[in-house]
Amino acid sequence: MYMSSASTHGSIGQPPKYSVKGLRALFGSHEVLHGVDIDIPAKGVTAVIGPSGCGKSTFVRCLNRMHELVVAARAEGTVALDGEDIYAHDVDPVLLRRRVGMVFQKPNPFPTMSIRNNVLAGKYLTHTHRRAEADAIVESALRKAALWDEVKDRLNAQGSGLSGGQQQRLCIARAIAVEPDVLLMDEPCSALDPIATARIEDLIHELKDQYTMVIVTHNMQQAARVSDQTAFFLQGDLVEAGPTNTIFTKPKDSRTEDYITGKFG
Amino acid sequence: MGRSIRRADNGRAKLYERIFVAMCIGAVLLPAITLLGLLLSLLSDGLPRLSWDFFTSFPSRKAELAGILPSAVGTLYLMALTAVIALPLGVGAAIYLEEYGRKRKLATIIEINIANLAGVPSVIYGLLGLGLFVRTLGMGRSLIAGACTLALLVLPVVVVASREALRTVPMGTREACLALGATRWQTIRQVVLPQSLPGVLTGCILAVSRAMGETAPLVLVGALSYVTFLPDGLDAPFSALPIQIFNWVSRPQPAFLVNAAAAIVVLLGMMLVLNAIAVVVRDRMQMKLGRPA
Amino acid sequence: MEAIAGVAGNTHDVSRSQFRGRAKKPSERVIEVLLVLSGLISVFTTAGILYTLAAETFAFFEHVSILEFVTSTEWTPLFADKHFGILPLVAGTVLTSGIAIAVALPFGLMAAIYLSEFAPSWARRALKPTLELLAGVPTIVYGYFALVFVTPLLQKVMPSLSGFNALSAGLVMGIMIIPMISSLSEDALASVSNSLREAAYGLGSTKLSAIFRVVVPAATSGVAASVILAASRAIGETMIVAIAAGQQPRFTLDPRVPIETMTTYIVQISMGDVPTGTVEYRTIFAVGSTLFLMTFVMNVFSQRLARKFRER
Numbered sequence: 001m002y003m004s005s006a007s008t009h010g011s012i013g014q015p016p017k018y019s020v021k022g023l024r025a026l027f028g029s030h031e032v033l034h035g036v037d038i039d040i041p042a043k044g045v046t047a048v049i050g051p052s053g054c055g056k057s058t059f060v061r062c063l064n065r066m067h068e069l070v071v072a073a074r075a076e077g078t079v080a081l082d083g084e085d086i087y088a089h090d091v092d093p094v095l096l097r098r099r100v101g102m103v104f105q106k107p108n109p110f111p112t113m114s115i116r117n118n119v120l121a122g123k124y125l126t127h128t129h130r131r132a133e134a135d136a137i138v139e140s141a142l143r144k145a146a147l148w149d150e151v152k153d154r155l156n157a158q159g160s161g162l163s164g165g166q167q168q169r170l171c172i173a174r175a176i177a178v179e180p181d182v183l184l185m186d187e188p189c190s191a192l193d194p195i196a197t198a199r200i201e202d203l204i205h206e207l208k209d210q211y212t213m214v215i216v217t218h219n220m221q222q223a224a225r226v227s228d229q230t231a232f233f234l235q236g237d238l239v240e241a242g243p244t245n246t247i248f249t250k251p252k253d254s255r256t257e258d259y260i261t262g263k264f265g
Numbered sequence: 266m267g268r269s270i271r272r273a274d275n276g277r278a279k280l281y282e283r284i285f286v287a288m289c290i291g292a293v294l295l296p297a298i299t300l301l302g303l304l305l306s307l308l309s310d311g312l313p314r315l316s317w318d319f320f321t322s323f324p325s326r327k328a329e330l331a332g333i334l335p336s337a338v339g340t341l342y343l344m345a346l347t348a349v350i351a352l353p354l355g356v357g358a359a360i361y362l363e364e365y366g367r368k369r370k371l372a373t374i375i376e377i378n379i380a381n382l383a384g385v386p387s388v389i390y391g392l393l394g395l396g397l398f399v400r401t402l403g404m405g406r407s408l409i410a411g412a413c414t415l416a417l418l419v420l421p422v423v424v425v426a427s428r429e430a431l432r433t434v435p436m437g438t439r440e441a442c443l444a445l446g447a448t449r450w451q452t453i454r455q456v457v458l459p460q461s462l463p464g465v466l467t468g469c470i471l472a473v474s475r476a477m478g479e480t481a482p483l484v485l486v487g488a489l490s491y492v493t494f495l496p497d498g499l500d501a502p503f504s505a506l507p508i509q510i511f512n513w514v515s516r517p518q519p520a521f522l523v524n525a526a527a528a529i530v531v532l533l534g535m536m537l538v539l540n541a542i543a544v545v546v547r548d549r550m551q552m553k554l555g556r557p558a
Numbered sequence: 559m560e561a562i563a564g565v566a567g568n569t570h571d572v573s574r575s576q577f578r579g580r581a582k583k584p585s586e587r588v589i590e591v592l593l594v595l596s597g598l599i600s601v602f603t604t605a606g607i608l609y610t611l612a613a614e615t616f617a618f619f620e621h622v623s624i625l626e627f628v629t630s631t632e633w634t635p636l637f638a639d640k641h642f643g644i645l646p647l648v649a650g651t652v653l654t655s656g657i658a659i660a661v662a663l664p665f666g667l668m669a670a671i672y673l674s675e676f677a678p679s680w681a682r683r684a685l686k687p688t689l690e691l692l693a694g695v696p697t698i699v700y701g702y703f704a705l706v707f708v709t710p711l712l713q714k715v716m717p718s719l720s721g722f723n724a725l726s727a728g729l730v731m732g733i734m735i736i737p738m739i740s741s742l743s744e745d746a747l748a749s750v751s752n753s754l755r756e757a758a759y760g761l762g763s764t765k766l767s768a769i770f771r772v773v774v775p776a777a778t779s780g781v782a783a784s785v786i787l788a789a790s791r792a793i794g795e796t797m798i799v800a801i802a803a804g805q806q807p808r809f810t811l812d813p814r815v816p817i818e819t820m821t822t823y824i825v826q827i828s829m830g831d832v833p834t835g836t837v838e839y840r841t842i843f844a845v846g847s848t849l850f851l852m853t854f855v856m857n858v859f860s861q862r863l864a865r866k867f868r869e870r
Contacts, residue, residue, distance in 0.1 A: 069759060084270065092272040098762030099268055108753040111870070112775045125763035125771055171757070178761060278764040285766060289672030292665040293740075296733050297688050300695065303703050357596025365593060378600040384787070384857040385850070386794025388821050389607060391828075392846045396610035400834065417603050424600075450589045478696025481796040481821070485828045507698050507797075514702050514801050522706060529699050536696075 015083070017042040017182060017212040018063060023077035025058045025067055032058050035077070036238045038231055045204060045213045047227035047244065049220060051264065054233040056216045060184050063214065064100040065093040081182075098126060101175035105187040107167035109159035109174070116155040118170055122178035137177050144210075145173035146203050165196025169203065176207075183207070185215045189222065201226050220260065224248050232256045307533075311526035319527060324491050324509065328520030333528050335492045336509035339408070340535070342496055343505055344473050346412035347419065352469050354416070355423025356458075359465075362424070363431040364439075364453055383421040390418045391485030399486055406487025409499040414482050419472035426468020430461035463550035470543035474536050480507035506532045611850055614843030621837045627844065633807040633823075635841045636832075642841070644848055646807035650724065650817035651849075654799055655792035657728025657813060658735060662788055665732075666739025667774075667781065673740070674747035675769055689737040697734070701801030704730040709802065722804030722816035730802070731792050738788040739781075746780025746867060747773060779870075783863035790856035794849065796821040820849045 016039035025033035033055045040046050040063075048056040061067040062075045065086060078085050086096050109118045119138045123129040138155065142148040147169040151162070159170060168188060175183060185204075189197040204213065204226045217223050223230055224244060231241035232253075240247065240256045251257045258264060272279075322332025358375065366372030394414030404410040434457050442452040458465075489504050490512035496503045506528055513525040619627070622642045630643020669689065673682050708726040713719045719726075750773050758768035774781070804816025805826055818826075824842045832838045 064760070066756070066760060069756075081270075086270065090272045091270050092275045094278065094762055094764050095268070095270040095272075095275050096762075097760060099270065102760035104753060104756060104760070106753060108751075108757045110754060110757065110772055110776075112772075112778070121758075122761040125758055125761055125767045127767070174757075174761065275764075278766070282764065282766050286672065286676055289668045289676065292668035293672055293685055293689070295665065296692050296736050299733055300692060303699070303707070306707065307699075307702075354596045354599050357593050358599065361593040361597040365590060366597070371594070372597070375597045375600055378604050380861075381854070381857065382600055382603060384790060384853065385607065386796070386821065386853055388794065388796045388824050389611075389846055389850050392824070392843060393603070393607045393610050395828065396614065396843070397606050417599075420600065420603070448583065448586050450586050474694075478698065480696075480698045481800075481825055484825050487828075507696065510698050510702070511797065511801070514698075514705060525702060526706075529702060532696065533699070536694075 014042050016040055017082065019078075019080040019083075021078045021080075023059070023062055023075060023079060025055070025062055025075045026073065027070065028072040032236050033062070033075075034236045038238055038241050040212065040214060041229060042212050043209060044228040045208045045215060045226055046229040046231060047223035048214060048216045048231050048233065049218070049223050049259075050233035050239075051259065052218070053235075055236045056233045057186050059233065059238075060186055060214055060216050063182070063184055064097050064102055066097070066102065068093070098122075098178055099180050100182040100184060101178060101180035103168070103171050103175055103183065103185045103188050106191050107164060107171050109162075109167050109170050111158070111160045113159055114156045115151050115159050115162070115170060118159040119173050119177050121174055126178070141173040141177040144176050144207065145169045146199065146206070147173055163196070164192050165199060168192060168196070168200060172200075172203065176211075180211070182212045182214070185213065187216050187218060190218065197222075220248075232259060234259070304533075307526050307529055310523055311528075311530035314523050314527035315530065319524075320531075323493050324512075328513075328516075328518060328524055331513075331521075331524055333506065333509055333531060335495055336490075336504040336506045336528070337531065338495050339488070339492075339503040340477060340506045340532075342408060343411055343415065343503065344477055346408065346499075347415045347476050348469060348473050350412060350416035351420055351423050351472060355420050355469070355472070356427045356465055358420075358424050359427030359431060360453060360458075363428050364449065364457070379421050379424055383425075386481075387418060387479055388481040388485065390414055391482035393417070394482055394486040405500060406489075406502055407500045408496050408503040411483055411486050411488060411503060411505070414486050415476045415479060418479065418482060419476045422472040422475060423468050426471060427461070427465045430464025430468065431457065433464060434460045460554060463547045463554070466550070467543045467547045470539055470546070474539045474543075477536055477539070478507060478532065480511055483508055484511070506535075607850070611843055611847045614840045615847045618837065618840035618844040621840075622844075631809040633818075635838050636827075640837075642844075643809075644820075644845065646809040647818060647820045647823055647845060648848070649809050649811065650799075650803065650807065651793055651819040651821070653724045653811050653813060653817060654728040654731060654803055654819055655789055655795075657725060658731035658792040659785065659789050661729055661732025662735045662739050663785055666736045666784075666788070667743055669736065669740035670743035670747055670781075671769060671774070674744045675765070675773070686741070689740055692734065693737045695734070697795060697797040698801070700730050700734055701727075701797045701799075704798055704802035716814065719814045720804075720816055722802060722806075723814050724803050724817050725813040727799045727801075727803040728813065731795055731798050734795075734798070735788040735791055738791060739784050742784030742787065743777070743781045746777040746784070749780070749868075750776045777867070779863045780867040783860045783867060786856050786860040786863065790853045790860065793856070794821065794853050796825055800825050820845050824849075 018040035020036055020038045023033055023036040024031060036059060048060060050056045058067055062079060067073055067075055075087065077087070079087055081100070110121055113121060116138050117124070119141050120129060120134055123137070139148060142151065147166060150166060159167070162170060189200050192200065201222065204215065207213065215227065227244045229241065230244045230247040232239045232247065234255055240251060240253045247256065248260060251260060319332045320337065321334050322330060323334055325331040362372050362375060366375070391414065394410060398404045398410040398413050399406055404413070438456060438460070439452055442456055443449070483505050487502070488508045489502055490508050492502065492504045510525050510528045510532065513521040513528065627642050627644055629645070630641055631645045632641035632643050633646045634641045673685060677685065704726045708730055709719070709721060709723065712726060754772050754776055755768055758772045799819045800822045803819060803822065805818050805822060806816040807818040807823070808815065810817065823845055827838070827842045
């Protein structure tokens, strides 16, 4: 496996945000990730690509310990966030998830909450809501998510009344409002039309200086467009990871090349 | 950056969760424990009172001499009659709704009615029985009036259970029959009904079990609590176990409360037996049809 | 397959008109008519209920003013000085049912939350039928329970509690209707999309926070439907209140004294010897109509809420 190249790119001299060693993920006794070693650089976008069922979603869900929420699911190995293993026994996954945000494939704004309250939901759910700061947080998060201008006059409308692309940007704003270090996105555009997709890709580009982002995508062109690093998974193995340019023009593994050129997928 | 992810920094949340789950389990168990306590004390008060004399005596002003013969017999007759009335009507309605009336407006009206009737208080059925069966149709305060009233009360139960049973027969079976040239009724009578019989019978038994415990409609229809004879015909006055229980519970003397406990034990015993029969019948028939229970 | 072959074997003399439209054989038509009539029994039942209640109620209101019925706070139809105000009976009904809901709602909801969000599947399989068992116990047994156990027990704690009172009856009714609320609310909670839970956890929510601030609010109309249905059941309940709550119509919300509910009154009168066709006899139908109206409105409301919840 060609993965050492992943650890030296990204912001020069900065240690990797995530350092993953020997990560195995299981559902019951069925192993879906077979020992993944990868470093994810701080700031910038890392794309995770591969055919259906290769384990890319599972991998990303191990980064914020959402994987284990499924019954009988567990993970083994070391996943170090800023040098701290998140799978250490004295780590509280709830606190972890306040530093690592997630955006899901199908936009899921809370239907009983207004747009404004959706953005504040993270604060509300973690009992860190402060009324004085609320308006400022809402505006800042919605601006960062490129949604402010479209909804500023109807902040009290239901979150579910927006279009698909707007809902997804609302979910991004919601994730940003808790001020995470990392943003994980699990195929954020696959339920959206091309125009909405383009807007989200622009958004990713704007955000990459402030957050470490890991994006799962089944769309190779998207990976090539938005990411700095790319990791290619196949059937539970990390086949190759490195700078996006290299992966897409001079892949080292023949399987990577076959996938990139569309021989399967 | 660098916010703590150590468990110690969020300890209280886990504690609250544990307390809440304990409360929830308590919430689930409390009614069960209450029921258990109730059953135990019923048995301890009522079982000793059960004797041959208790089963074969008529009610009396003296608690020690009183028995449940007419009320137990009345309940048995009543249940038999209720079943005989409710079963054909309920199964017929279910067959109509499932096999004939699929897309028709009439079927929708019937379905809405059945759904609403299920939510009508039993005492209203008693008023219907009083006004319609006892008075207008002139049945008087008789066994048949009681049975008709109870049959209407439990009809929704029979219909719902029978429809479920009919639905377990795959569409393919019906189509195969029709393709062979059978008429719709021939298909139903010779293939669909026999295959759905376990569910239908179970539904009927459940309905009778429910009817067995009903008191209010019988009070309104005129069931008696002090009878010195057994019913000798459909038009005869009658008593029933729940009525007898109600009468004894309403007396202040503690000895009558013991009688009530004993009669409740008998009633619950009968219901238990009936439900056990339902389970056994269903399992044996399903095995005969080659399907796992 | 033998059964199917047997069916086919009997049909070799069937005419070709079988295959067009409805059955053409006269016996088939007769059967179909019989089945339709069976189905129509339910419609006749509803019509019978409406007619019986309406006829006697209209006759009742020829002698009693509707205004008095609806506004007077005295109900003394059997006394020499007759008053026909239904409010005391309604108050008694509302009081006992209110206590029942006050018990059943928190217990039922907690049970539902536990079964839906916490319980492992083996626990759920064991506990659900146990709760259903509660609903199968005849109400007369609950009435006995209220009079013989709950009242004396409460009297130890509250000496001012009288032998017949709304509190014992209400508490026992509450226990009886817990399964209605827990079962329907559990269905409502389970049908909340998992993606909402994921969104909450993804934001760093604890499980309790996610449950109370996301899942339960999302299931509100479903839970409300179950509560209204349970309340309707409590309002229509007869034997528990007839045995344990007393027969003294009283316009009060004091749970410690004997009262009378609408259902108890109906039963009380029909056990006595009130002659048919008199105003006193017709009171049970007037009260019955009121009861029917209340439960019908609540049932319809509950169904609407449930449908709104399913279609969200």
